[in-house]
Amino acid sequence: xxxxxxxxxxxxxxxxxxxxxxxxxxxxxxxxxxxxxxxxxxxxxxxxxxxxxxxxxxxxxxxxxxxxxxxxxxxxxxxxxxxxxxxxxxxxxxxxxxxxxxxxxxxxxxxxxxxxxxxxxxxxxxxxxxxxxxxxxxxxxxxxxxxxxxxxxxxxxxxxxxxxxxxxxxxxxxxxxx
Amino acid sequence: xxxxxxxxxxxxxxxxxxxxxxxxxxxxxxxxxxxxxxxxxxxxxxxxxxxxxxxxxxxxxxxxxxxxxxxxxxxxxxxxxxxxxxxxxxxxxxxxxxxxxxxxxxxxxxxxxxxxxxxxxxxxxxxxxx
Numbered sequence: 001x002x003x004x005x006x007x008x009x010x011x012x013x014x015x016x017x018x019x020x021x022x023x024x025x026x027x028x029x030x031x032x033x034x035x036x037x038x039x040x041x042x043x044x045x046x047x048x049x050x051x052x053x054x055x056x057x058x059x060x061x062x063x064x065x066x067x068x069x070x071x072x073x074x075x076x077x078x079x080x081x082x083x084x085x086x087x088x089x090x091x092x093x094x095x096x097x098x099x100x101x102x103x104x105x106x107x108x109x110x111x112x113x114x115x116x117x118x119x120x121x122x123x124x125x126x127x128x129x130x131x132x133x134x135x136x137x138x139x140x141x142x143x144x145x146x147x148x149x150x151x152x153x154x155x156x157x158x159x160x161x162x163x164x165x166x167x168x169x170x171x172x173x174x175x176x177x178x
Numbered sequence: 179x180x181x182x183x184x185x186x187x188x189x190x191x192x193x194x195x196x197x198x199x200x201x202x203x204x205x206x207x208x209x210x211x212x213x214x215x216x217x218x219x220x221x222x223x224x225x226x227x228x229x230x231x232x233x234x235x236x237x238x239x240x241x242x243x244x245x246x247x248x249x250x251x252x253x254x255x256x257x258x259x260x261x262x263x264x265x266x267x268x269x270x271x272x273x274x275x276x277x278x279x280x281x282x283x284x285x286x287x288x289x290x291x292x293x294x295x296x297x298x299x300x301x302x303x304x305x306x307x308x
Contacts, residue, residue, distance in 0.1 A: 092268050
Protein backbone atom coordinates (compact mmCIF):
# COMPACT_ATOMS: atom_id res chain seq x y z
CA UNK A 1 0.00 0.00 0.00
CA UNK A 2 1.44 3.38 -0.94
CA UNK A 3 0.46 6.49 0.91
CA UNK A 4 0.98 9.31 -1.55
CA UNK A 5 0.33 11.95 1.11
CA UNK A 6 2.98 10.42 3.37
CA UNK A 7 5.40 10.16 0.46
CA UNK A 8 4.92 13.80 -0.45
CA UNK A 9 5.45 14.90 3.13
CA UNK A 10 8.61 12.83 3.40
CA UNK A 11 9.81 14.38 0.12
CA UNK A 12 9.17 17.86 1.56
CA UNK A 13 11.24 16.95 4.61
CA UNK A 14 13.96 15.63 2.31
CA UNK A 15 14.04 18.92 0.39
CA UNK A 16 14.50 20.77 3.68
CA UNK A 17 17.18 18.28 4.77
CA UNK A 18 19.10 18.61 1.50
CA UNK A 19 19.04 22.40 1.58
CA UNK A 20 20.26 22.42 5.18
CA UNK A 21 23.01 19.91 4.42
CA UNK A 22 24.23 21.74 1.30
CA UNK A 23 24.39 25.04 3.25
CA UNK A 24 26.35 23.38 6.05
CA UNK A 25 28.81 22.17 3.41
CA UNK A 26 29.37 25.73 2.24
CA UNK A 27 27.20 26.00 -0.89
CA UNK A 28 23.92 27.75 -1.62
CA UNK A 29 21.19 25.38 -2.83
CA UNK A 30 18.32 26.28 -5.13
CA UNK A 31 15.34 23.95 -5.40
CA UNK A 32 14.62 23.55 -9.12
CA UNK A 33 11.40 22.54 -10.85
CA UNK A 34 13.27 20.45 -13.38
CA UNK A 35 16.79 19.50 -14.34
CA UNK A 36 19.08 16.58 -14.65
CA UNK A 37 22.60 15.78 -13.61
CA UNK A 38 24.68 15.79 -16.77
CA UNK A 39 28.27 15.32 -17.72
CA UNK A 40 30.64 12.50 -18.54
CA UNK A 41 31.32 11.55 -14.93
CA UNK A 42 28.03 11.08 -13.09
CA UNK A 43 27.85 9.28 -9.74
CA UNK A 44 24.72 7.55 -8.39
CA UNK A 45 24.26 6.28 -4.84
CA UNK A 46 21.33 5.07 -2.76
CA UNK A 47 20.44 4.31 0.84
CA UNK A 48 17.45 2.51 2.32
CA UNK A 49 15.77 3.46 5.57
CA UNK A 50 12.50 2.85 7.36
CA UNK A 51 10.77 0.96 10.13
CA UNK A 52 8.15 -1.80 10.48
CA UNK A 53 5.55 0.21 8.55
CA UNK A 54 7.61 2.37 6.22
CA UNK A 55 10.22 1.47 3.63
CA UNK A 56 12.10 4.29 1.92
CA UNK A 57 14.92 4.53 -0.54
CA UNK A 58 16.83 7.72 -1.24
CA UNK A 59 18.94 8.02 -4.37
CA UNK A 60 21.35 10.81 -5.26
CA UNK A 61 22.74 11.51 -8.73
CA UNK A 62 25.32 14.18 -9.44
CA UNK A 63 28.42 15.01 -11.40
CA UNK A 64 31.75 14.13 -9.80
CA UNK A 65 32.66 17.82 -9.73
CA UNK A 66 29.47 18.55 -7.75
CA UNK A 67 30.43 16.03 -5.07
CA UNK A 68 33.94 17.50 -5.10
CA UNK A 69 32.42 20.98 -4.66
CA UNK A 70 30.54 19.76 -1.56
CA UNK A 71 33.50 17.93 -0.04
CA UNK A 72 35.44 19.35 2.90
CA UNK A 73 39.23 19.06 2.54
CA UNK A 74 41.03 17.03 1.43
CA UNK A 75 39.56 16.85 -2.06
CA UNK A 76 41.72 14.27 -3.77
CA UNK A 77 41.15 13.98 -7.50
CA UNK A 78 40.23 10.35 -7.00
CA UNK A 79 37.03 8.77 -8.38
CA UNK A 80 36.97 6.25 -5.52
CA UNK A 81 37.04 9.07 -2.95
CA UNK A 82 34.24 10.98 -4.69
CA UNK A 83 32.04 7.88 -4.93
CA UNK A 84 32.61 7.14 -1.25
CA UNK A 85 31.89 10.79 -0.39
CA UNK A 86 28.67 10.61 -2.43
CA UNK A 87 27.62 7.59 -0.33
CA UNK A 88 28.43 9.55 2.83
CA UNK A 89 26.40 12.51 1.55
CA UNK A 90 23.43 10.17 1.04
CA UNK A 91 23.99 8.95 4.58
CA UNK A 92 24.10 12.52 5.92
CA UNK A 93 21.03 13.55 3.90
CA UNK A 94 19.16 10.55 5.26
CA UNK A 95 20.35 11.42 8.76
CA UNK A 96 19.06 15.01 8.41
CA UNK A 97 15.73 13.70 7.08
CA UNK A 98 15.41 11.10 9.86
CA UNK A 99 16.15 13.75 12.48
CA UNK A 100 13.54 16.10 11.01
CA UNK A 101 10.75 13.50 10.91
CA UNK A 102 11.71 12.23 14.37
CA UNK A 103 10.64 15.61 15.75
CA UNK A 104 7.30 15.01 13.99
CA UNK A 105 6.81 11.65 15.71
CA UNK A 106 8.19 9.23 13.12
CA UNK A 107 11.28 7.16 13.98
CA UNK A 108 13.18 5.71 11.00
CA UNK A 109 16.39 3.68 10.97
CA UNK A 110 18.96 3.78 8.17
CA UNK A 111 20.97 1.09 6.42
CA UNK A 112 24.44 1.43 4.98
CA UNK A 113 24.53 3.46 1.69
CA UNK A 114 25.68 1.78 -1.50
CA UNK A 115 26.89 2.72 -4.96
CA UNK A 116 24.09 2.47 -7.54
CA UNK A 117 23.58 2.99 -11.21
CA UNK A 118 21.95 6.08 -12.67
CA UNK A 119 19.34 3.82 -14.28
CA UNK A 120 18.31 2.27 -10.96
CA UNK A 121 18.05 5.63 -9.15
CA UNK A 122 16.47 7.71 -11.92
CA UNK A 123 13.16 6.09 -12.92
CA UNK A 124 11.94 5.79 -16.47
CA UNK A 125 9.28 8.20 -17.67
CA UNK A 126 6.59 5.50 -17.20
CA UNK A 127 7.49 4.66 -13.61
CA UNK A 128 7.93 8.17 -12.23
CA UNK A 129 4.54 8.39 -10.53
CA UNK A 130 5.67 6.75 -7.27
CA UNK A 131 9.20 8.13 -7.13
CA UNK A 132 9.40 11.77 -6.11
CA UNK A 133 12.21 13.93 -7.48
CA UNK A 134 13.91 16.83 -5.75
CA UNK A 135 16.29 18.76 -7.96
CA UNK A 136 18.81 20.96 -6.19
CA UNK A 137 20.80 23.51 -8.14
CA UNK A 138 24.31 24.15 -6.81
CA UNK A 139 26.28 26.69 -8.83
CA UNK A 140 25.82 25.52 -12.44
CA UNK A 141 25.23 21.88 -11.44
CA UNK A 142 22.20 19.78 -10.52
CA UNK A 143 21.96 17.32 -7.64
CA UNK A 144 19.12 14.90 -8.36
CA UNK A 145 17.51 13.29 -5.32
CA UNK A 146 14.85 10.62 -5.76
CA UNK A 147 12.85 9.20 -2.89
CA UNK A 148 10.77 6.03 -3.01
CA UNK A 149 8.30 5.63 -0.18
CA UNK A 150 6.26 2.53 0.58
CA UNK A 151 4.03 3.50 3.48
CA UNK A 152 0.40 3.11 4.58
CA UNK A 153 -1.89 6.03 3.84
CA UNK A 154 -2.63 6.47 7.54
CA UNK A 155 1.02 6.90 8.48
CA UNK A 156 1.33 9.30 11.40
CA UNK A 157 3.58 12.26 10.73
CA UNK A 158 2.55 14.94 13.19
CA UNK A 159 1.72 18.30 11.65
CA UNK A 160 3.52 20.19 14.41
CA UNK A 161 6.96 19.37 15.81
CA UNK A 162 7.22 17.96 19.33
CA UNK A 163 9.01 20.81 21.10
CA UNK A 164 10.26 18.54 23.89
CA UNK A 165 11.92 16.14 21.43
CA UNK A 166 13.22 19.07 19.37
CA UNK A 167 15.00 20.57 22.36
CA UNK A 168 16.49 17.18 23.31
CA UNK A 169 17.97 16.57 19.86
CA UNK A 170 21.29 18.14 18.84
CA UNK A 171 21.57 19.77 15.41
CA UNK A 172 24.06 19.03 12.64
CA UNK A 173 27.55 20.05 13.68
CA UNK A 174 26.66 20.16 17.38
CA UNK A 175 28.96 18.64 19.99
CA UNK A 176 27.67 17.10 23.23
CA UNK A 177 30.14 16.21 25.95
CA UNK A 178 29.17 13.86 28.79
CA UNK B 179 69.88 11.20 26.21
CA UNK B 180 67.26 13.08 24.25
CA UNK B 181 63.83 11.59 23.92
CA UNK B 182 61.64 12.27 20.88
CA UNK B 183 58.27 13.56 21.98
CA UNK B 184 55.52 11.45 20.41
CA UNK B 185 52.36 13.01 19.06
CA UNK B 186 49.06 11.79 20.47
CA UNK B 187 47.13 9.39 18.26
CA UNK B 188 43.39 9.35 17.64
CA UNK B 189 41.56 6.31 16.28
CA UNK B 190 38.79 7.13 13.79
CA UNK B 191 36.30 4.30 13.20
CA UNK B 192 34.01 4.94 10.23
CA UNK B 193 32.96 2.85 7.26
CA UNK B 194 33.26 5.93 5.02
CA UNK B 195 36.78 6.31 3.68
CA UNK B 196 35.93 9.93 2.81
CA UNK B 197 35.06 10.72 6.44
CA UNK B 198 38.23 8.99 7.67
CA UNK B 199 40.28 11.09 5.24
CA UNK B 200 38.51 14.31 6.28
CA UNK B 201 39.05 13.55 9.98
CA UNK B 202 42.68 12.63 9.30
CA UNK B 203 43.31 15.89 7.39
CA UNK B 204 41.67 17.94 10.15
CA UNK B 205 43.46 16.30 13.07
CA UNK B 206 46.87 16.01 11.40
CA UNK B 207 46.75 19.73 10.67
CA UNK B 208 46.09 20.25 14.40
CA UNK B 209 49.13 18.14 15.27
CA UNK B 210 47.64 14.72 16.05
CA UNK B 211 48.44 11.35 14.51
CA UNK B 212 45.47 9.39 13.20
CA UNK B 213 44.81 5.66 13.01
CA UNK B 214 41.91 4.45 10.85
CA UNK B 215 39.49 1.54 11.18
CA UNK B 216 36.60 0.80 8.80
CA UNK B 217 34.13 -0.67 11.35
CA UNK B 218 33.76 -1.58 15.02
CA UNK B 219 35.52 -4.93 14.67
CA UNK B 220 38.48 -3.29 12.92
CA UNK B 221 38.41 -0.73 15.75
CA UNK B 222 38.68 -3.50 18.36
CA UNK B 223 41.57 -4.99 16.37
CA UNK B 224 43.28 -1.58 16.25
CA UNK B 225 42.96 -1.16 20.02
CA UNK B 226 44.58 -4.55 20.54
CA UNK B 227 47.64 -3.73 18.42
CA UNK B 228 47.94 -0.01 19.20
CA UNK B 229 46.98 0.44 22.86
CA UNK B 230 48.82 3.79 23.15
CA UNK B 231 46.00 5.70 21.46
CA UNK B 232 44.70 8.80 23.22
CA UNK B 233 41.03 8.57 22.25
CA UNK B 234 38.53 7.18 19.74
CA UNK B 235 36.07 8.85 17.35
CA UNK B 236 33.42 6.33 16.33
CA UNK B 237 30.55 6.24 13.82
CA UNK B 238 27.26 4.64 14.89
CA UNK B 239 25.86 2.85 11.85
CA UNK B 240 28.45 0.53 10.30
CA UNK B 241 28.47 -2.97 8.80
CA UNK B 242 29.82 -5.94 10.80
CA UNK B 243 30.00 -4.06 14.13
CA UNK B 244 28.31 -0.72 14.83
CA UNK B 245 29.32 1.98 17.27
CA UNK B 246 27.13 0.90 20.19
CA UNK B 247 28.38 -2.69 19.95
CA UNK B 248 31.94 -1.35 19.84
CA UNK B 249 31.30 0.59 23.05
CA UNK B 250 29.76 -2.48 24.67
CA UNK B 251 32.74 -4.62 23.63
CA UNK B 252 35.19 -2.07 25.04
CA UNK B 253 33.27 -1.86 28.30
CA UNK B 254 33.08 -5.65 28.77
CA UNK B 255 36.64 -6.45 27.74
CA UNK B 256 39.37 -6.74 30.33
CA UNK B 257 42.07 -6.73 27.64
CA UNK B 258 41.14 -3.57 25.76
CA UNK B 259 42.39 -0.20 27.03
CA UNK B 260 39.75 2.09 28.55
CA UNK B 261 39.92 4.99 26.14
CA UNK B 262 37.55 7.93 25.88
CA UNK B 263 35.17 7.43 22.94
CA UNK B 264 33.27 10.23 21.19
CA UNK B 265 30.56 9.23 18.74
CA UNK B 266 30.65 10.90 15.28
CA UNK B 267 27.36 10.25 13.50
CA UNK B 268 24.42 11.66 11.56
CA UNK B 269 22.04 10.29 14.19
CA UNK B 270 20.50 12.60 16.80
CA UNK B 271 17.92 10.30 18.43
CA UNK B 272 17.90 10.97 22.20
CA UNK B 273 17.58 7.26 23.05
CA UNK B 274 20.68 6.44 20.96
CA UNK B 275 22.59 9.22 22.71
CA UNK B 276 21.49 7.87 26.11
CA UNK B 277 22.52 4.33 25.12
CA UNK B 278 25.96 5.54 24.09
CA UNK B 279 26.30 7.52 27.31
CA UNK B 280 25.30 4.49 29.38
CA UNK B 281 27.95 2.45 27.55
CA UNK B 282 30.64 4.92 28.53
CA UNK B 283 30.80 7.32 25.55
CA UNK B 284 32.27 10.71 26.47
CA UNK B 285 30.60 12.74 23.76
CA UNK B 286 28.49 12.95 20.62
CA UNK B 287 29.27 14.94 17.45
CA UNK B 288 26.66 15.29 14.72
CA UNK B 289 27.81 15.06 11.09
CA UNK B 290 28.60 17.02 9.05
CA UNK B 291 31.24 17.96 11.60
CA UNK B 292 32.83 21.39 11.83
CA UNK B 293 36.61 21.15 11.76
CA UNK B 294 37.22 23.68 14.55
CA UNK B 295 34.71 21.97 16.86
CA UNK B 296 36.20 18.56 16.15
CA UNK B 297 39.69 19.79 17.02
CA UNK B 298 38.41 21.55 20.16
CA UNK B 299 36.68 18.35 21.27
CA UNK B 300 39.79 16.23 20.71
CA UNK B 301 41.90 18.81 22.61
CA UNK B 302 39.41 18.77 25.48
CA UNK B 303 39.28 14.97 25.71
CA UNK B 304 42.81 13.92 24.71
CA UNK B 305 44.78 17.04 25.62
CA UNK B 306 47.26 18.93 23.48
CA UNK B 307 48.70 16.89 20.60
CA UNK B 308 52.11 16.34 22.14
